[in-house]
Amino acid sequence: MLKHLGSLDSELRDKLIYRNFCKIITNNYLSQSHLKQMLATILDDKYLFKGIRLKEDDSVFTRSFSTLLIALILDADNRKDFLSQDT
Template structure:
């Protein structure tokens, strides 16, 4: 309905205002591993679809889009339920849906360089606290990352961010005392890097970033 131009400005703004008013994206966020994750996760998909649509149409109030972006930053800094498919209930997929929302925000004209930096922090957080993604979450995060490289921040900044994240995860793994979580975080980062590399290769963009990613993957493997 959204992408097919079946909703007008008033209807789209009504949806966003209702979701913001109900704080749906942070419903019970301090109570992880409950069914509330479905409300949070699918609220992000509503946000993603509408923000993506408005990135070219620009019919929604800029103040309202800003509220959505700010609500997204709050959500991405707090979500702890990273289940993918939940047996007998369906897709929770908060990490993947959150990544889709980040991808949409990056494309919107009112997104700032500060928003882009925050998005990198969100991606780093979702990778750093991974407990074993199994439903392609890393690729969805990679798509948001590659989109970000087209719109915001220079290659030097992003290369530095990648190297810092790799070092942080490597240090955490080296002092993990055989705990599994740091292993899963490093695995998630490696999968994220691989997906990012081939997405960049496909679009023939950002050679410095791509070469840095290749070096980091080789470093992690060996």
């Protein structure tokens, strides 16, 4: 699902990928180690910073939905306290 996080297909991006991430993270279907790994993946140039210097580029969808996933992971951390203070 991460591979298609910034898809231009709104049905895929909004209704399938993001909604399912919401469900699996909110309902604790992923382990804390998976969430940590996902956070580390999202915080790189392929997701959160993808095309950050480009103008009029579709990479804004990847950046936007990366921030939404980060928020979900931080919410899970608030409930379970699994991320280090440095993270």
